[in-house]
Amino acid sequence: MDRPVVAVGALVWGPDGRVLLARTTKWRGLWGVPGGKVDWGETLSDAVRREFREETGLTLSDVRYAQTQEAVLSGEFHKPAHLLLVDFFARTDTHEITPNEEIEEWAWVPLAEAAGYPLNTVTHTLVELALHSEAGSRGEA
Template sequence: MSEKMYPEPIVGALVFNQEGKIFLLASPKWQGKYGLPGGHIELGENIEQAIKRELKEETNLAVFDIQFLMTQECIFSEEFYKKKHFIFLDYICKAKNEDVVLDGREGTGHVWVTIDESLKLPLNPYTKNTILEYKNRHLNK
């Protein structure tokens, strides 16, 4: 008998440094494309705690001023390495530090880039949606 699958809530963070550049992580889980750091919410953990923990674990970044941006559904994306149904809860936040140390599992590289520079990179489609949503809400006024 196969194990029943359920949608998984995932937090993601569009992290800004003091210069207004965003942090992107090259992910082997997304065919090497750039994406947002983040991950699963653990049982008993709230969303803000999950964002802080995931960023610390994956990148060594400490963040603050966490604000909700958008929700997305990712249902069996062909670009992801496994058949999964994710509910992405995407937030914007600010980095307290820029001393990046990758955990070696979630990311193979990283960049700090402007919003416009980011849109020229190979992005997973959900990260591109998040960046465009941020740009439309906050920069195209």
């Protein structure tokens, strides 16, 4: 019997304050953030650190929970799936990417420009949350 799959992803800030966006093989040409499935016995934060290491070569720090979303049979995803997506915010100390086969293209962009990319729906929601959080931390909410 099919069951929902738990996956993690993160919006990551580089050392100069830009965020990492990536176009992968799994979202039909749309941009998103690196991430993937949680392994049995693995914590969510360990999973997001591992996925980033595997997909980009980056080491994450300051990993903090952002939100949880669902993608139930999303037409944006490359195959029928019910995904429970646990999103994080994180930092890294380099812009040097070593992409694996899933990453087709990537860009470090100012957060304010991220929503201008053709993002998948779940990443758009994560970027909007980051923009709102950033405005709130500056007293602009």
